[in-house]
Amino acid sequence: MNAEAAASMAIELGGDTAVFDVTDSVAFDTEVDKAVERHGRLDIVINNAGIAPPPDSSRVEQMMLNQMARMEDRIDDLVPPDSTVDLSDADWDRMIRVHLHGTFYGTRAALRHMTPARSGAVVNVSSVLGLRPMSGAAHYAAAKAGIIAFTKSVGQEVAPFGVRVNAVCPGWIDTPLLAPMDPIMIAGIKMSIPRGRLGRAEELAELVRFLAGPESSYCNGDIFAASGGFA
Numbered sequence: 001m002n003a004e005a006a007a008s009m010a011i012e013l014g015g016d017t018a019v020f021d022v023t024d025s026v027a028f029d030t031e032v033d034k035a036v037e038r039h040g041r042l043d044i045v046i047n048n049a050g051i052a053p054p055p056d057s058s059r060v061e062q063m064m065l066n067q068m069a070r071m072e073d074r075i076d077d078l079v080p081p082d083s084t085v086d087l088s089d090a091d092w093d094r095m096i097r098v099h100l101h102g103t104f105y106g107t108r109a110a111l112r113h114m115t116p117a118r119s120g121a122v123v124n125v126s127s128v129l130g131l132r133p134m135s136g137a138a139h140y141a142a143a144k145a146g147i148i149a150f151t152k153s154v155g156q157e158v159a160p161f162g163v164r165v166n167a168v169c170p171g172w173i174d175t176p177l178l179a180p181m182d183p184i185m186i187a188g189i190k191m192s193i194p195r196g197r198l199g200r201a202e203e204l205a206e207l208v209r210f211l212a213g214p215e216s217s218y219c220n221g222d223i224f225a226a227s228g229g230f231a
């Protein structure tokens with residue numbers, strides 16, 4: 001969706017850009033078809049687009065107070081965070097649409113070319129929160145867990161036809177997605193990561209590259225975490 005960032009990446013890699021919203025299935029089909037027309041084939045699709053729930057500082061404060069109450073064994077003092085009660089229809093829909101619909105549209109558009117060609121790799125980007133959900137972002141966890149089930153099902157469907165569909169589950173990675181998060185939240189998250197730090201985008205990219213390439217020839221509908229031990 002970020003035309004400027006896409007353009008600079010295309011220059012760096014010597015590629016083309018297509019700017020569209022992954023929740024638009026017609027646009028997704030059109031752009032994939034155009035890429036195949038231009039290059040004659042389709043080898044790799046990575047369904048990576050994603051969004052995070054916006055941070056809410058009042059909730060962080062309440063979470064800290066609740067943590068103190070827990071540590072002091074004052075369970076009756078806990079205040080319900082109501083993250084799910086306060087979740088709007090629009091926020092739920094957008095989260096599911098970007099992650100789950102987007103991954104479906106991208107995979108379907110890819111398979112229309114890959115299955116007849118008996119070759120290709122799709123890599124879906126899920127999350128550790130799809131494997132190990134935490135309270136506070138049920139819509140994100142549900143969308144990412146959905147991507148895992150989707151990947152396993154489709155991966156099995158196309159496995160005998162030379163097409164590989166797999167998923168990665170990143171842990172907490174230092175990208176613009178985390179930038180709006182409260183520093184106290186980030187500090188708490190770091191404490192729960194056995195490796196002791198956030199991951200780097202490059203550390204995830206290596207795993208995605210492996211799944212996109214021939215080295216992962218026996219990976220079909222398989223799910224891989226890179227989480228510093230968090231998963």
Ligand SMILES: NC(=O)c1ccc[n+]([C@@H]2O[C@H](COP(=O)([O-])OP(=O)(O)OC[C@H]3O[C@@H](n4cnc5c(N)ncnc54)[C@H](O)[C@@H]3O)[C@@H](O)[C@H]2O)c1
Pocket residue numbers: 001002020021022023048049050051098125126127128169170171172173174175176177178
């Ligand atoms: N950063 C993390 O800690 C983390 C952890 C687990 C999973 N992930 C997942 O990794 C993926 C990449 O996230 P990131 O951390 O690099 O964040 P990011 O914000 O740097 O990148 C997300 C990208 O998705 C694009 N995007 C968002 N909505 C879109 C839409 N509707 N249509 C097209 N493009 C859209 C944005 O323009 C952006 O380029 C996401 O699926 C995210 O959920 C990230």
